[in-house]
Amino acid sequence: MTKANRTKPIKVVLAKPGLDGHDQGAKVVARALMAAGMEVIYTGLRQTPEAVAQVALEEDVDVIALSSMAGSHLAFCRRLKPLLDAAGLDDKLWIIGGNIPRQDHDALRALGFAGIFATGARLGDITAFIEGNV
Amino acid sequence: MNDRLRTDAIPVVNESGIPIRPLYTEADLAASGGTAMLGGPGEYPFTRGIHPLMYRKQPWTMRQYTGFANAADTNARFKYLIANGQTGLNVAFDLPTQCGLDSDDPLADGEVGRVGMAIDTLRDFEIAFDGIDLDRITVSLTINGAAAILIAMYLAMAERRGFDVRKLRGTAQNDILKEFIGRGTWVFPVEPSLRLVGDTIEYCAAHAPKYSPVSVCGYHIRESGANPAQEMAYAFCIARAYADEVLKRGVPIDEFAGRLSFNFNIFGNLFEQVAKFRAGRALWAKIVHEQYGAQQPGSMWMRMIAGGGGSGLTLEQPELNIVRGAYYALISALSGAQTMALCCYDEAYTIPSEHAQRISLRTMQLLIEEMGLCDTVDPLGGSYYVETLTSQMRAEMERIIADVDAHGGVVGLIASGSLQAQVSAQAYQRQLDIEAGRFRKVGVNCYRVDEETPQVEFHAYNEADAREQIARLAEVRRTRPAGAVARALDDVRRAAADGANTMPAIIAAVKAYASVGEITAALTAVFGRYREPVRF
Numbered sequence: 228m229t230k231a232n233r234t235k236p237i238k239v240v241l242a243k244p245g246l247d248g249h250d251q252g253a254k255v256v257a258r259a260l261m262a263a264g265m266e267v268i269y270t271g272l273r274q275t276p277e278a279v280a281q282v283a284l285e286e287d288v289d290v291i292a293l294s295s296m297a298g299s300h301l302a303f304c305r306r307l308k309p310l311l312d313a314a315g316l317d318d319k320l321w322i323i324g325g326n327i328p329r330q331d332h333d334a335l336r337a338l339g340f341a342g343i344f345a346t347g348a349r350l351g352d353i354t355a356f357i358e359g360n361v
Numbered sequence: 362m363n364d365r366l367r368t369d370a371i372p373v374v375n376e377s378g379i380p381i382r383p384l385y386t387e388a389d390l391a392a393s394g395g396t397a398m399l400g401g402p403g404e405y406p407f408t409r410g411i412h413p414l415m416y417r418k419q420p421w422t423m424r425q426y427t428g429f430a431n432a433a434d435t436n437a438r439f440k441y442l443i444a445n446g447q448t449g450l451n452v453a454f455d456l457p458t459q460c461g462l463d464s465d466d467p468l469a470d471g472e473v474g475r476v477g478m479a480i481d482t483l484r485d486f487e488i489a490f491d492g493i494d495l496d497r498i499t500v501s502l503t504i505n506g507a508a509a510i511l512i513a514m515y516l517a518m519a520e521r522r523g524f525d526v527r528k529l530r531g532t533a534q535n536d537i538l539k540e541f542i543g544r545g546t547w548v549f550p551v552e553p554s555l556r557l558v559g560d561t562i563e564y565c566a567a568h569a570p571k572y573s574p575v576s577v578c579g580y581h582i583r584e585s586g587a588n589p590a591q592e593m594a595y596a597f598c599i600a601r602a603y604a605d606e607v608l609k610r611g612v613p614i615d616e617f618a619g620r621l622s623f624n625f626n627i628f629g630n631l632f633e634q635v636a637k638f639r640a641g642r643a644l645w646a647k648i649v650h651e652q653y654g655a656q657q658p659g660s661m662w663m664r665m666i667a668g669g670g671g672s673g674l675t676l677e678q679p680e681l682n683i684v685r686g687a688y689y690a691l692i693s694a695l696s697g698a699q700t701m702a703l704c705c706y707d708e709a710y711t712i713p714s715e716h717a718q719r720i721s722l723r724t725m726q727l728l729i730e731e732m733g734l735c736d737t738v739d740p741l742g743g744s745y746y747v748e749t750l751t752s753q754m755r756a757e758m759e760r761i762i763a764d765v766d767a768h769g770g771v772v773g774l775i776a777s778g779s780l781q782a783q784v785s786a787q788a789y790q791r792q793l794d795i796e797a798g799r800f801r802k803v804g805v806n807c808y809r810v811d812e813e814t815p816q817v818e819f820h821a822y823n824e825a826d827a828r829e830q831i832a833r834l835a836e837v838r839r840t841r842p843a844g845a846v847a848r849a850l851d852d853v854r855r856a857a858a859d860g861a862n863t864m865p866a867i868i869a870a871v872k873a874y875a876s877v878g879e880i881t882a883a884l885t886a887v888f889g890r891y892r893e894p895v896r897f
Contacts, residue, residue: 246456246472248545251585251788258789271893272545273460275468297456298822302471328710328819346676346709347805349796 237361239290242270242279244307247297252325256294259350265290265357276303280310288319289361295325301334308338320360324348375633377590379753385745393752398643402738403658405650406643408751409739410697411662416735421693422700423725424501424666428453428478429712430826431833432488435478439493441715445722450493451501451666451702453477454511459546461507461885463878464830473827476712477503480511481834481876486518495524501532501576501666501700506548508535509557510880513867516569532573532622532666535561538599539578541775541891542784543585548881551776553888557863559606564864566607566617575603576622576666583626584672585781586788589633590754592626593641594761595780597648598771604653614653618660622699625665627689628673632750635741638667638696640755667693668701668725674709677804679815682706687724694734695741701725712820778894834876841874849873850883857887 241257243250250272257269268286270279283291291311295303300323311317322342323335332343342356373381382389390396400406403413412418425442427450428435439450454477457469463481464473473479480486490500504511512533520526537554540547547554558575565574579587579596587595600621607617625641627634646661655661668689674682683706693701703721705713713721728734741747765771774780794800801807849870856866863884870880 246460246462246468246546248456248459248540248547249543250545251543251785254785255789255792258786259792269895271895273468297472298475299471306470326709330819350792351796 237265237290237357238268238286238288239265239292239357240268240270240279240283240286240288241292241294242274242282243272244274244276244279244293244295244303245297245299246273247295247299248272249296250294252296253294256292256324256350256353259354260357263354263358265354276307276310279307280314280316283311283316283319284314290320290322290357291316292321293323293325295323295327298326300325300327301331304335304338304340311339320357322353322356324353375630375750376588377633377637377754377757378588379590379633379750379757381750385749387745389749390745393749395752396748398752398755399742399748400643405658405661406646407662408639408643409742411642411664411699413738415697415738416694416729417738420729420735421698421725422449422499423447423722424449424451424700424702425705425713425718425721426451426453426503426669426702427713427718428455429476429820430474430823431479431830432485434826436489436491436493438715438718439489442718442722443493443498445719446726447722449499449501449700452489452503454502454504455479456546458511458877459504459506461510461548461877461881463876464827464834466878473830475822479827479830480514481830481878482837482874483514483517483871484833484837484874486514487521490518490522495519495522495529495531499530499532501534503534505534505537505540505544506546506554507877507881508533508537509561509863509867510871510877512561512565512572512574513864514871516572517868517872526569526572528571529569530571530573532576533561534578534624535575536578536599536624538602538771538775539581539596542595542781543581547891547893549884549888550891551772553857553884554891555602555606555772557884558603559610560862560864562603562607562617562620563610563612563862565620566612570620573620573622573664575600575620576624577603578624580624580626580669582784583628586784586786586791588787589626589629589637590757591761591784593637593644594758595765595771596623596625597641597645597758598762598765600645601648601652602770602772604649608653614649614655615657615660618649618653618655619657619662623663623665625667626670626672627667627692628670628685631688631692632747633754634692635696636747636750636754638665638698639739639742639747639751640758642697643751644755644758664699666700666702667696667698668703671704671708674704674706675802675804676709677813678810679706679709679817681804682709683720683724686721687727690724690728691732691734694728697739707817710815710817710819714818714820716818776894778896781894782896837874837876845873846870846875846879849875850879853880853883854886857884
């Protein structure tokens with residue numbers, strides 16, 4: 228769908244998974260998505276997989292986005308995937324950003340994360356990817 | 362002449378918002394207030410350094426941030442660094458430990474030993490520091506939300522090993538207010554968090570008077586989006602909040618101010634950083650002397666660790682981070698830092714390798730052994746530019762502090778989330794500036810290379826380490842005296858509820874091998890847990 232014929236703004240839940248407290252990047256991305264006209268629900272820190280799945284379901288979001296800087300992304304996503312599947316959210320766009328080493332990208336894609344935005348990604352690329360895939 | 366005029370016409374403004382001229386002369390220095398706030402090194406207001414001889418007497422302490430997996434692996438790395446000439450330790454804990462969770466807590470799944478060493482009980486601390494002479498090697502604990510517990514463990518471990526706690530030196534980060542702005546390892550709500558910091562300062566002033574229970578961090582506020590002047594000004598506001606908390610208990614300022622220390626960021630313009638530190642030393646001395654009435658020179662010293670600057674390092678062309686690290690070390694030395702910890706070149710990728718840590722250590726040793734950085738105190742003192750900028754930075758910091766005070770003080774601004782929202786807005790603007798090429802980062806928005814094949818050795822995370830850690834905790838739980846643990850945890854709860862200083866009860870609990878998670882649970886039963894205000 229193109230931006231022009233969208234009837235309502237894209238809704239994104241942006242979550243900080245696990246115990247990682249580094250939220251500077253997540254907040255920057257949240258602002259960029261809002262500046263691009265999206266509705267952003269930023270969860271704040273310390274989200275469990277259950278909490279992410281619940282807020283995504285309750286808020287009826289189009290995009291489930293995670294920001295991970297502390298290395299536990301694979302462990303977290305492996306626990307999150309079945310929860311999102313069970314909640315019928317497998318048709319939503321799942322993306323992840325942060326300190327995500329290249330060697331983990333294939334595993335994350337296999338889990339269903341269509342967009343991976345590692346350190347150095349540009350804000351415009353993130354918004355364009357979301358707009359092009361929702 | 363045309364060249365000069367043309368240069369003069371280009372507006373150059375440093376990150377703190379101060380316009381920078383192409384040339385500074387005596388006239389600029391006079392206009393900025395001259396050298397009235399200079400003094401000699403070791404003399405109030407300490408612009409030139411807190412000691413008369415500075416590094417001539419003793420070089421800065423070298424203290425690389427280290428910790429991963431478990432106590433045994435970390436102990437081995439500590440010994441490697443000490444064998445390579447490191448003079449202090451700076452301990453990294455894993456996130457469960459930092460958040461007050463035991464390794465077997467469901468919330469710790471996948472995080473045990475990942476970004477630092479896992480600590481559950483005093484048993485782990487005994488292993489971590491085995492064979493390390495705590496009189497010779499001072500230890501800095503990078504711990505905040507769970508700081509009271511980990512300080513208690515450190516003091517208990519040192520005492521059991523026969524060290525005199527009254528003479529024990531060392532530092533805990535224990536700056537919880539900045540965790541609400543950046544870094545995020547908070548546990549309790551703002552007010553009881555502040556009380557716990559007060560408990561540690563009050564306890565150490567009486568029982569471990571050489572120990573520095575707090576290292577107030579401008580560092581992470583800067584990483585979260587603050588400019589250099591804000592970084593230091595906000596840190597001073599937070600340090601004042603801790604001082605106020607201790608003063609209201611009736612402890613005189615001169616009995617604890619000398620053990621407050623600071624942790625600042627180094628990335629950015631070299632001269633702005635040097636001026637920031639020189640200005641900050643004078644301003645902190647002025648605050649402690651004039652506002653708090655301290656009389657002891659040591660109370661007025663802005664003692665600091667510097668050298669780190671994660672935001673300055675890049676994932677792109679990571680070997681350039683070795684060069685950046687060398688400049689950061691140079692800036693720290695020119696600024697009179699007491700302690701240095703450099704970011705390693707591979708940190709944007711992984712937990713630093715032994716090799717990367719040794720390069721950082723050697724970088725500092727090069728400055729000491731080859732470059733003459735320890736020969737002369739405050740070598741940039743007297744420069745028209747540096748002195749003018751120092752005065753201007755000090756004025757800007759004073760303006761920011763006055764602004765915070767006019768808005769009700771830093772504790773309220775943090776509790777409401779408005780300080781977080783402000784620095785976050787600045788971080789967003791910075792990212793836009795980087796992407797537009799207005800804020801230059803070599804390898805990121807200029808001088809890029811197309812094919813990047815960084816030579817970085819990844820630190821492998823071993824799931825078996827987490828299982829071993831959980832097994833060790835189970836073993837401690839099985840073999841410790843259960844009744845004594847239950848009584849000790851009751852005492853912690855009672856001290857928290859009664860408003861007493863919690864440290865004696867926490868120390869008794871760690872000596873009974875109560876775990877970090879159990880003691881935290883006893884405290885949250887009274888204090889509750891922090892709920893983050895999410896504001897934009």
